[in-house]
Amino acid sequence: MRLQIEDTLARLLQQEDTDGDKKITVEDQGPRKFVVRSTSGNERTLEGTYHLSNLLQELVIARNRGQVEMDLDWNRIDEPPADRINRMIRDYYWPGLTRTMDESGLGNLILDTKNDSLVSDRLRVYVPFEDEKALNYYKGLTDRFPIDVIQLPQEISPEYVRSINSEPGILSLALVESEEEISGVPFVVPGGRFNEMYGWDSYFESIGLNLDGRVDLTRAMADNFQYQIEHYGKILNANRSYYLTRTQPPFYSSQIKEVYEQTKDKSWLRNHLITAIKEYETVWMIPGKRLTDIGLNRFLAEGLGITPEAEEGHYDVVLRPYAKGAGMNLETFIQAYSSGALVNPQLDRYFVHDRTVRESGHDTSYRIEGRCADLVLVELNAMLYKYEMDFAELIKEVFDESFLCNGRNYNSSYWEEKAAKRKELVDQFLWNEDEGMYLDYDLDQGKQVPFVSATSLVPLWCGMAGEEQAQALIRSVLPKLKEKGGVASCDAGSRGDISADRPQRQWDYPNGWAPHQMMIWQGLFRYGYKKEAREIIYRWLFMITRNAVDYNGTIPEKYDVVAATHKVFAEYGNVGTEFEYITQEGFGWMNASFQLGYHLLDEIDRENLNQLIAPEELF
Structure with a gap:
């Protein structure tokens, strides 16, 4: 027709x-x-x-x-609606989210809404001190694009980053040179206002990309991670100038392992494994920083002053009493404090915690707000346990028990012992036998934090939990978090009451998030809890499908899993809900969660999903 x-x-x-x-x-x-x-x-x-x-x-x-x-x-x-979502993500949304930092891709970055606050109408491109190829390449584009190219200093300090916070810009990523041209190594963005390469978002996106036959993009993002580690010292929160002092939850070993499983490129793996070990040792295992005195890890973002990425007015309620105490109006106080002209140690400490919350990826949540740098978090130590076990497995299975890295020859036993020691410490400090769950540990108070969070289930994902611990988690934690639309990020009791003085936080009840769902599904399958996994996968996918059917294909950043709706009332709104005619992106890790869940469900459940049979009729 x-x-x-x-x-x-x-x-x-x-x-x-x-x-x-x-x-x-x-x-x-x-x-x-x-x-x-x-x-x-x-x-x-x-x-x-x-x-x-x-x-x-x-x-x-x-x-x-x-x-x-x-x-x-x-x-x-x-x-059928679930089949349509699966196809649209594979064929339409992934291409819509793919970016490059080269001549063909700069237009997207110049039009980014974050640039509306720039003093001039020119985009700043910051380039590492030692990357002459990138410096020359971007300088060669200044006659065709409204960009200013700035070479970073050899040593990047928090003081330097603060000095350029009033002149924010994009950080260069990897370029590849062929006989014909120089091009940017592609990456996938989350979508909407998140128009740059993010840390843990990129890993979860890669799970969906691998299932959709796009290991080329997963491999490319790992190459960009390698570039960040080599040139910026860490995998960045995202490649913006104000993120130079901040990393994100670590998934690099998982990403390179999963790329290798598809490509079998041993040379590529060797190169990246060296970088992954370097990241582990220099970002996570420096005593007194992210490695704590009890032998476990915390997040700890450096940086000075107010976080530039926060929306205007976000900190006013925090800053107003300090401004009053200093005898200044709010605007003058913010300018003085942001520039370093005014020193306030108490406020400095507040922003250490605030930046660390953002480094943790859980920005924001009452689980960690105001104390994040003092917390040994369950999920971080599970992720680093996964690093150690991935290193052991790759060295044993791929490199025949001998891996030369930075002048040292590693075998699998070295990393297995690291993992075993971490599990021992996790059991000592984070496992609560009476409650049957893992709890975060407050270093300042010397005790566990009584907060029931989806992150308590992350040790299932990495295999760190013992069989009895797994049974206890399924008995004690999962029922408290299981809701109409999947797993809530925490339970209502832990979140506490919400009021004008204590507003809703987006990483708390009643909201649910894709990375939690994906890790929990994989953890349940790992321990043989297939029935429980099937139910919560179906609940999550039904919620996504029902909302897409009713709301013009909407696939947003987050959901209220209690009401099973994308109409989330919390800070920052809900990326992916504002579009005209058709969403051209969905949202990165939400797309991936649908693809993973669709892959894990059997044909009967997929057909039930296509028929929009509600989970209450099945479970």
Whole structure:
């Protein structure tokens, strides 16, 4: 059936988009019955929000390709919803999220909304001191792009980073040179306002990319991680100048291991394993920094002053009493403190914790707010246990028990002993036998923090829990967190009451997040709890599918899993919900969680999902 695109689109929106948001959702008050007319005069009637929004999306996809007319594929209109989400992520959203930091990709970065606050209309590109190739490449583009190229100093201190916070910019990533050209090594962004390469987002995205046959992108992002470690000293929170003092949860060993499982490129693995060991030793295992006196690890972000990425006014309630005490108005106080002209040790300590919350990835949560740098977190030590076990396995299975790295020859026993010692310390400080769960440990108070969090289940993901501990976790923790739409980030009791003085935090109840779900699913499968895994996977995917069906294909950053809705009322809004006609990206790790869950479910559950059979009818 051949359609005239603009005419059909205009009639469809005029009739069905009654709230004028250029989407067709269950909140529109149209008749939900539309007559599709072909250019030859044939007609077919479509009914229901889902089918009408599919028509809208297919029309816009064709229009975006430059078409004036299209042959409508009715299989796409009638496509089962879970199958459609799976296909759209694979074929449409991943390409929409892929970026490069080269001539072909700079346009996306220049148009980024973060640049609206720049003093000039030029984008600053910061380049590592020793990367002459990048420096020359970007300088060669200044006549075609509104960019300023700045070479970073050889030593990057917190003082230096503070000095450029008023001049924020993008940090260069890896470039590759061929006979024809220099091009940027690609990466996948989370989406929306997150238009740069993030740390742990990139790993979880890679899980979905690998399932969708895009190991080339996963490998490329690992190459960019390697570039960051070599040139910036760490895997960055993201490649923005104000993140130079901050890393994120560590997943590099998992990423390179999973790339190798698909490519079998031993030379590539060797090169990256050397870098991964370097990151482990120099970022995580320096005593007095991220390695604590009890032998376990914490997050600890450096940096001075107010975090520049926070939305305007975010810290006003915190800063106002200090400004009053200093006899200044708020604006003057912020300027003085941010520049270093005014020193306030108490406020400095507040921002150490605040930056560390952001380094942890859980920004923000009452579990860690105001004390994060003093906490030995369960999930971080589980992640580093995974590093140690990954190193041991790769050296044993791939490198025949001999791996030369930085002048030292490692065998698997070295890393197995590291992992065993970590497990022993985790059991001593983080395991609570009476509660049957892992709890974070407060170094300052010398005791565990009584907070029931989804992160208590992360030791299942890495295999650190003993069988009895796993049983206790399934008995004690999972029931407290299981909700209509999957696993909540914590329980209501731990979060506490919410009020004007104590607002909702986005990483707390009632919200659920993709990385928690994915690690918990994999952990349940690892320990043989397939029934429990199947249920919470189905709950999560049903929530995503139901919301996509009702809201024009929306795949957002986060969900309220208690109400099973994308309408989340918390700080920062919900990325991925504001678009016109069709989402061209979804959201990075949400896409990946759907692909992983879709892969793990059997055919019967997929069919139930396509039929929109609610979890209450199955479990």
